[in-house]
Amino acid sequence: MNMVATRSKEGAQILILDQDTPVRVRYHAEGAANVVFTITSCRGVGGEDDDYGPPGSTTKDGTPRIDVRLKGKLLRLRKDVPSVTPVVDSHRHYEKHIEPLFPAESLVEQLLCNVTPEFVRKCNVALRMEEEPLMKRPKKRHGVNLSETESHGLLITDMTCDDKHASTEFKPKWLAQSPSAPPSSKRCRTCALRAMRDVKSNAKLAQFRRDSADFCPLTLVSGDKDVIRPSLEPILLKSIGAPLDILGFVDLTLPYFQNLRLFRMLRDLQVEKDPRGILEVDSSNIDFMTAMALRDCTFFLKIPNREDKESARIEARLGDLDLKTPDGGKGEYWKTTEEQLIDEGWYTATEKTPAPKGRCVCLLSRNQGYHPD
Ligand SMILES: O=P(O)(O)O[C@@H]1[C@@H](OP(=O)(O)O)[C@H](OP(=O)(O)O)[C@H](O)[C@H](OP(=O)(O)O)[C@H]1OP(=O)(O)O
Numbered sequence: 001m002n003m004v005a006t007r008s009k010e011g012a013q014i015l016i017l018d019q020d021t022p023v024r025v026r027y028h029a030e031g032a033a034n035v036v037f038t039i040t041s042c043r044g045v046g047g048e049d050d051d052y053g054p055p056g057s058t059t060k061d062g063t064p065r066i067d068v069r070l071k072g073k074l075l076r077l078r079k080d081v082p083s084v085t086p087v088v089d090s091h092r093h094y095e096k097h098i099e100p101l102f103p104a105e106s107l108v109e110q111l112l113c114n115v116t117p118e119f120v121r122k123c124n125v126a127l128r129m130e131e132e133p134l135m136k137r138p139k140k141r142h143g144v145n146l147s148e149t150e151s152h153g154l155l156i157t158d159m160t161c162d163d164k165h166a167s168t169e170f171k172p173k174w175l176a177q178s179p180s181a182p183p184s185s186k187r188c189r190t191c192a193l194r195a196m197r198d199v200k201s202n203a204k205l206a207q208f209r210r211d212s213a214d215f216c217p218l219t220l221v222s223g224d225k226d227v228i229r230p231s232l233e234p235i236l237l238k239s240i241g242a243p244l245d246i247l248g249f250v251d252l253t254l255p256y257f258q259n260l261r262l263f264r265m266l267r268d269l270q271v272e273k274d275p276r277g278i279l280e281v282d283s284s285n286i287d288f289m290t291a292m293a294l295r296d297c298t299f300f301l302k303i304p305n306r307e308d309k310e311s312a313r314i315e316a317r318l319g320d321l322d323l324k325t326p327d328g329g330k331g332e333y334w335k336t337t338e339e340q341l342i343d344e345g346w347y348t349a350t351e352k353t354p355a356p357k358g359r360c361v362c363l364l365s366r367n368q369g370y371h372p373d
Pocket residue numbers: 032171193212292295296324330
């Protein structure tokens with residue numbers, strides 16, 4: 001196995017996960033390219049505090065402690081899928097081009113670690129168990145395992161809910177209009193793409209489908225709570241779930257979202273890194289690739305339960321800021337998508353087959369007094 005990096009950026013010895021590391025891994029979730037696991041001490045239930053310590057330290061009875069860098073972290077491992085960038089490369093890109101753009105407390109921390117093939121095999125066993133009936137792994141993901149030749153993984157800040165917090169996640173997507181959209185646009189890039197997909201997939205079904213961005217991203221940076229509220233409701237409903245007091249959570253988080261600087265910062269960076277748009281720029285330009293990563297990242301929010309006044313701090317972080325390259329046809333996809341959105345009238349709401357009604361109305365239309373309904 002090729003253990004490329006043995007020291008982290010700060011010079012600390014890189015953490016190695018092997019078959020002797022006394023942790024239990026449990027499947028948490030996955031996307032197309034990565035699987036995320038929870039890691040807990042297999043000594044105590046949920047991990048006793050004393051089980052963790054600096055590397056090389058021992059507990060009172062002389063048992064080696066578990067590396068404290070694993071505490072409060074999830075483990076993200078790369079799947080065995082074609083054309084993915086090795087973890088070490090995408091992490092180096094992240095350190096160089098993304099990390100310096102945001103304050104540390106606004107990012108999901110990423111700590112590179114080494115994983116042995118035996119450790120990855122153990123995780124693959126945990127992954128396959130999730131394919132059993134009633135287990136968590138989505139059917140469409142079955143059959144794809146972790147790469148046993150990938151020698152790195154990432155330890156990432158755990159943004160899942162616990163007994164003191166609810167949590168939510170969503171993609172803010174394009175917080176400013178695409179630079180190549182027509183000046184007369186009535187839809188932003190995200191709303192235009194959604195409208196096009198609604199019509200090109202199944203318009204009838206789409207009318208009732210709530211997907212990843214059933215809100216206009218521009219509302220998030222409007223600073224106006226009456227504009228943000230209707231976006232927040234579907235977001236929280238989708239990610240927190242109906243049985244909880246959604247409207248209570250909306251009330252709780254609305255002032256927070258209204259004042260959140262992070263989205264405005266993200267928007268400004270999206271604009272700064274791609275001022276010209278895909279039709280004008282070489283898609284392998286580093287700033288453009290960074291802009292595309294910033295347009296597809298995930299926003300994680302950990303919200304203290306109302307009753308828990310002790311921890312009344314909302315934690316907000318951006319994650320999934322992976323290297324985006326034009327490889328594997330992606331550059332062409334970006335270009336073709338933009339051309340279709342322009343040429344077929346999705347930006348200007350002049351498309352031949354009108355998009356189904358009932359979706360959110362893009363803030364661009366609202367500001368121009370145009371309502372397709
Ligand atoms: O094309 P978009 O804007 O729909 O974004 C894609 C995402 O779709 P969605 O957020 O659901 O609209 C899409 O998300 P899903 O797979 O639909 O969850 C991916 O994140 C895709 O990136 P990649 O190909 O995995 O690098 C994303 O592709 P990129 O355009 O960011 O490369």
